[in-house]
Amino acid sequence: MDAAVQTVEVIRQHLIDPEICIRCNTCEDTCPIGAITHDARNYVVKADVCNACNACIPPCPTGAIDNWRQVVKARAYSIEEQFAWDALPPQEDLPVGAGAELPPEVARVTAEAAAGQGGAVAPPWSAAHPYVNLYTLDSPAIATVSGNFRLTGDDASSDIRHIVLDFGATAFPVLEGQTIGIIPPGTDDNGRPHHVRLYSVASPRDGERPRYNNLSLTVKRVTEDHDGRPVRGVASNYLCDLRKGDQVKVVGPYGTSFLMPNHPGSSLLMVCTGTGSAPMRAMTERRRRRIGLKEGGELMLFFGARAPGELPYFGPLMKLPKDFIDINLAFSRLPGKPKQYVQDLIRARAADVARLIRDDDCYIYICGLKGMEKGVDEALRDVCRMHGMDWDELLPLLREKRRYHVETY
């Protein structure tokens, strides 16, 4: 087995700063699952019990409670080690491949997004090397808005926008499939700075406009939560309301897994809904710009939305040559037509999907709302059954060969 594929499990270990802590016992009292204990010297957190629920964070009078270290799980600090501390240890270098220290929120969001593929998967062997975490919360990059266009039709229920950010003289290298973090200005109801929000880059590595130092994002204005209750998304509304010339604080880039293969003859099987199309657009555009090189490989896209007017990039997509990309659009709200989802089309195209699954040079990308995961998984399982493969056996192999990448939110 390829050594680099063996993933080292890294956890965010919760620790208490013994130099700031006043041993008031509030955290131990507050913890709902008994993860905090103390001796005569220190208050400490049991790494195997703490589930990072954060219940202890606001009641702590000192701020000592809010400390985290990325550590290899097998080498998490024991409570005995923590009892002996006079000060917190520095963040240790992690083994190669274990990832640089990401902001906690970014680490959490990316871990959740990749949960659908069953944990960390390495990128395709021919992926370019990504830069990550060049700009941090303490020193973000400043980008200038050079465009903000509505992608969805005037009558569409959703407002999805194509936003172009220009970095001027600031280096901000990204690859297709990577994400960047946006820091909305201002503070939340508790007076704290807003959390960073992550967005997939929708443009290829050489820029939204080739040889310009810019990139694009696909942003849907959030007006309701997952359960349909009205809520105003802080970051999405901030981004959707930006005007040309406005400045934006950007951190990142992030993402070392959801990257495209670069070797000639490699194919892409892409499944997405809504703004999950952003990385697919980036990868497709990368390939389109290189059509002239005749590097081979196929592109097959399954793309779901309510109606054509709600489908970002519908117009440009329709103009792409049929022999360049095999496009399958599923609409779930067309008047007078039965509801159709991406999984229905995957089943309808079972033969071609199965062929691509068998092809070791084909890489699979799934991106969209969490809700699509199950349906797509079942459809792929059906495709396999119809064509004499066992999805449960296949999936670990696909992961091991770095061919299966999921990003859902």
Add this chain to the structure above:
Amino acid sequence: MSIDYSQKIPNNVDLSSDKTLQRALEHWQPNYLQWWAEMGPTGSTNFDVYLRTAVSVEPDGWAHFGYVKMPEYRWGIFLAPAEKERKVNFGEHKGEPAWQEVPGEHRANLRRIIVAQGDTEPASVEQQRHLGLTAPSLYDMRNLFQVNVEEGRHLWAMVYLLHRYFGRDGREEAEAMLERRSGDADNPRILGAFNEKTPDWLSFYMFTYFTDRDGKFQLCALAESGFDPLSRTTRFMLTEEAHHMFVGESGVSRVIQRTCEVMREHKADDPAKVRTLGVIDLPTIQRYLNFHFSVTIDLFGADQSSNAANFYSAGLKGRFEETKQNDDHQLKNDSYKILELQGDRLVEKEVPALTSLNERLRDDYIRDSIAGIERWNRVIDKHGIPFRLKAPHKAFNRKIGTFAGVKVSPDGRVVSEAEWNANVRNWLPNDEDRAFVASLMGRVVEPGKFAHWIAPPAVGINRQPVNFEYVRFN
């Protein structure tokens, strides 16, 4: 359980369902506000202060931060969530269901306990009322005001119990709490330490470290009470009390840090030289420590006390961490070692545990205090300075209990009147010390700037930067 902020008096005790009680408290409220206007922080009425307000007693609800004018702070009545089928956990009634109403035979004692606790809350606000004028930074000023409004809320907590459970007597006691004044010759606060002055910020940090820690231990003992409303209200007060001790511990630590930095920078170790460099010399800090430590341990009362035994046997006031102790929780046959004066020596003596509960709480307190002093010493160690702060002997400078009037040095030797008089200026803050510390005091109002004699904190409040505008003066 969220707090009902639509009411005149925010509360999570369903106040609106008891109209008589609601009216009584609404009648007390303007008197409280009048007291705050007269005795609260001087000249602060119009400041916008970045304060924490509880919006529920759940972990995520009681630390909401925002700018508040202090007279508009939402003082209210919050009880920690009820524990299902809670029992009386010690004393003669051990094992019976906890009381939701005051048992008749314990009425007088419970009222006395609640009044003694409640009286300390407005007292400390009065003691600290001028400190805002000399705050060493906006950060510190904000912390002072946070302590003040929360002491005010703790008064509310006790007054609620008095009004709700003690009828006319309780209402009269609640009024009297607004009438006594810290340090007043005719109508002083009940406990000695709460009539002392808090004239400067070193005193304030020492007070919040030592005396608010007494509060913690008293509240912990009351949180064990068989009278459930007292237990629930003190449990929630403890969460707020932690901030006060933080202000003290980190405050003293930052003073020490700054002193050590300056000593090292100028290679100065002579206290007189250190003073000329505008920071507080370590021996002066030690003398302040001696004073606040000894005055505070008096608050635990006489070392042998039948009152304490009665409170315990009746299930009214437990030990520190009562429910974590592994014994019969009745102490009928147990003994405890206390110190006694024999001739000119202090010797250990075994006495009944039940009458020694004050001493035991004092000893628990001393252990907790000393741990923090050791953390201060680490700051000194880090700078490579050969000096150690030490808690004085518990018989030093006592006014209450066996050692009242006995002359004992900080290292625990019984000394003659002459030796005491010759050394007291080295053991307790003298007039020159106080004058010197006073000379350093002056208000610093630029965000992120700190007075020369104190180091900035390691982190800001609520993840805000240290140079955040914690107070806006308008």
